[in-house]
Amino acid sequence: MIEVKNIHKTFGENHVLKGISADFKEGMCNLIIGGSGSGKTTLLKCMVGLHEPEEGSVIYDGRDFTRMNFETRIEIRTEIGMLFQGSALFDSMNVEENIMFPLNMFTDQHRKEKLERVNFCLERVNLAGKNKLFPAELSGGMKKRVGIARAIAMNPKYLFVDEPNSGLDPKTSIVIDDLIQELTEEYKTTTIVVTHDMNSVMGIGENIIFLHQGEKWWEGSNKEISDTDNEELNEFVFASKFMRALQKNKK
Numbered sequence: 492m493i494e495v496k497n498i499h500k501t502f503g504e505n506h507v508l509k510g511i512s513a514d515f516k517e518g519m520c521n522l523i524i525g526g527s528g529s530g531k532t533t534l535l536k537c538m539v540g541l542h543e544p545e546e547g548s549v550i551y552d553g554r555d556f557t558r559m560n561f562e563t564r565i566e567i568r569t570e571i572g573m574l575f576q577g578s579a580l581f582d583s584m585n586v587e588e589n590i591m592f593p594l595n596m597f598t599d600q601h602r603k604e605k606l607e608r609v610n611f612c613l614e615r616v617n618l619a620g621k622n623k624l625f626p627a628e629l630s631g632g633m634k635k636r637v638g639i640a641r642a643i644a645m646n647p648k649y650l651f652v653d654e655p656n657s658g659l660d661p662k663t664s665i666v667i668d669d670l671i672q673e674l675t676e677e678y679k680t681t682t683i684v685v686t687h688d689m690n691s692v693m694g695i696g697e698n699i700i701f702l703h704q705g706e707k708w709w710e711g712s713n714k715e716i717s718d719t720d721n722e723e724l725n726e727f728v729f730a731s732k733f734m735r736a737l738q739k740n741k742k
Contacts, residue, residue: 492517493538493649493681498547500533507533508544509705518679520672520695522686525702526727531685532653534702538683539571539651540564551649569597572647572680576654578638580626586613587622590641597645612640616670632663636670643674650675650682656691664688668695689728692716701727 493515500508507530515521523531536542538549540556549556551567559567580589587609594605613619616636626634635655642650652671656664672695675682686692692699696713701724709721719725 492552493683494548494550495534495538496548496550498534498537498544498549500530500537500542500544507705508537511547511702511705511707513700513707513710515681515683516698517681518675519682519697520675521681521683521698521700522692522696523683523700523702524686524692524696524727525708526687528704529702530705531702535651535653535683535685539573540568569645570648571651572642572645572649573651574635574638574642574653574655576657578626578634580634580637580641582626584625585622586618586624586626586629586637589626589637590644593641593644608644609640612644615643615674616640631658632666635659635663635667639667639670639674643678646678648680650680652682652684654685654687656686656688661690664690665694671695703727 495511495513495515498508498511499506511530511534523534525531533542537544544557547557554567556564556567581592584592587606590609590612591605594600594608598605609622610619613621616639618633618636618640621633629637655667655671659667668691671682671684674680684691684695693713696716699711699713699716700707701709701721703723709719709724711719716724716728
């Protein structure tokens with residue numbers, strides 16, 4: 492489990508996060524949702540150490556990440572897998588080299604062991620045999636799956652996913668959501684997904700945190716979200732569904 496306690500983050504005079512507290516549960520798909528500028532990506536970056544909060548704590552299974560120095564954070568960093576919004580694959584590396592990158596950085600395994608792990612991860616995301624392709628040769632959905640393969644290469648306890656369905660068609664988005672959910676259940680990871688996609692919310696949102704103007708405005712499951720009387724959340728849900736319908740009609 493990851494506990495976030497009273498997180499504050501500012502950029503200049505902009506107070507982006509205003510005392511966020513939440514628990515992200517093991518073996519579940521925990522979603523952070525909210526409109527643009529609500530602070531959801533900033534919260535994720537504070538949780539993995541890409542931003543340092545002015546106040547508050549991020550606690551990984553009893554270990555206070557925010558109180559650690561760079562050296563003592565390394566242990567937790569090796570337990571984290573992350574899929575960035577744009578997949579963030581290295582263009583100059585092929586699929587095999589991209590997935591092997593964290594293994595080269597954080598392990599002293601022999602190449603044979605690393606290659607076995609790469610091939611296992613590729614099989615797990617249904618991309619077996621695609622080792623030698625370069626990112627320019629991959630579709631958007633394939634890039635996301637390679638990004639997921641790299642994120643699970645270290646067999647992480649904690650999986651962070653930023654806007655996994657950005658730029659994908661609805662059918663491919665469902666494939667990515669299903670894969671994230673399967674991996675979460677299979678490895679009992681604590682998975683945190685930042686998204687604005689209501690299909691993802693209703694499909695895999697076991698534990699949902701809704702942010703509004705830098706505050707936690709609502710918390711619950713996808714089974715509870717339709718029955719809420721939270722005005723801002725209802726506006727967000729309606730607007731998201733409306734935009735999705737509009738996009739479908741354009742196609």
